[in-house]
Amino acid sequence: MRKTIAITGLWLALLGGTFVAPSSSSAKSLPRVSTSKLSYASSKLKVRVKAPKAATRIAVRYNRHTTYYKVKKSYAAVNYKFTGYKTFELYGTTAKHHRVTQVKKLSYNAYATPEIVNFGESRTSDAANITIHTLGTHQQVTVYNGNKSIKSGNTGKGKTVRFNLTLTQYRPKLTYRVKASDRKSSLAFSIPYLKTVGNLDAIN
Known part of the structure; x- marks a missing residue:
């Protein structure tokens, strides 16, 4: 019985050693990847990734899917088509996909248009006016009713665009992007609905 217990204990110890995950301290000691020339066009994230010598591939993980790009002269050119606003994970691997670098994360703030809520609106007896201010110049602003675009305009140098809506167009639950x-369009911002004649300024 004692021999059986001893053998079982040794077997469990070996199994435990086999499945122990790398500690956070060892993961932090791995080299890092870096990114440059990040842009977004035609539903694709384009970014240049610099990898250390140990990496021959760059892994791009998004929404539970992983794609690998070859490293050439220390760089990999990522051209990844996607939908949504989830976080990307980038890291270097060997040819057999063994991770050899730390994981670099790119949230939607890295590839989507940075923006804050900054608009004013007014309702008269026969129309509604919405004025939207943006952080950057020459940005395209689109107003939506659900998934349908009803108005679009460019902010130009003044970082401002104004929309005049008929009361038929002016509906509850309007949003703008x-x-x-x-860059990819910003997340949608809600436009409060004025039920009666009045004014509203919103800054967040």
Whole structure:
């Protein structure tokens, strides 16, 4: 019985050693990847990734899917088509896909148009006016009713665009998105609905 217990204990110890995950301290000691020339166009994230010598591939993980890009002269050119606003994970691997670098994360703030809520609106007896201010110049602003675009305009140098809506167009639950030329559209911002004649300024 004692021999059986001893053998079982040794077997469990060996199994435990086999499945122990790398500690956070060892993961932090791995080299890092870096990114440059990040842009977005035609539903694709384009970014240049610099890798250390140990990496022959760059892994791009998004929404539970992983794609590998070859490293050439210390760089990999990532051209990844995607939808949504999830976080990307980038890291270097060997040819057999064994990770050899730390994981670099790119949230939607890295590839989407940075924006804040900054608009004013007014309702008269026969129309509604919405004025939207953006952080950057020459950005495209689109107003939506659900998934349908009802108005679009460019902010120009003044970082401002104004929309005049008929009361037929002016509906509850309108939203707007802002898009810079080399970035994905911002997340949708809600436009409060004025049920009666009045004014509203919103800054967040």
